[in-house]
Amino acid sequence: MVGERGEIRKGPWTEQEDLQLVWFVRLLGERRWDFLAKVSGLNRTGKSCRLRWVNYLHPGLKHGRMTPEEEQLVLDLHEKYGNRWAKIASKLPGRTDNEIKNYWRTHMRKKAQEEKGPSSSPSSSSMSHNNEAQSESTELTDIEETTNGDPNDQLWQVEMASKLGFEEYNEIGCYNNSMPVNSMPSPVWEYNPEPLWMIDDHAEFKQGFN
DNA sequence: AATCAGGACAACCGCTATGAT
């Protein structure tokens, strides 16, 4: 799992790594990814940790196929914003920029070309349909907003929670249970049983390891 | 049944923006 000392791991994440990451994000919050990466014992870069969290582990994410409405929305928003994936993603709660980007790359681009194709652009007609999906002017807050709807999503969350050994997670995206410490190889647990946010600074914290 | 092509998705890389010191 965890590679050689000092070696940064790359490639697919293991369940164990996911578990560790979720746990440390819960403790430290979604910030200071570099620090989190060091402290967690994951031999990953902060960047990699953030990406994994944002694109896969975040409890607010939808998992599964795009609905036709979402497809249409992506199409419309791409018309409007171009390749501003983050911007587009912000209008599609529960979807990540990466997901949308991938999705676009595969079929939407093709679809868009087809629709544009020989005749006029679809944008005007699709816009009206789009209003229904309350995109555009309506500023959707964030991913939490849709977590309650999608059965796919709920299913995934339950699956993920059980996979990670948690019983439930609350509305702010935190799992309410204790970490299954026995499966945690990180030295953190030996040195710092106290919540990490109690620790003043990483310099101090790091002393525990070095 | 084997293999090939395309789709779907995860992850990495480089660059830029922003905030802290």
Add this chain to the structure above:
DNA sequence: CATCATAGCGGTTGTCCTGAT
């Protein structure tokens, strides 16, 4: 004001899966 660290974004690549031949 300049510099450094961190976060975020968009592009790209790699791998696995699935359906067609």
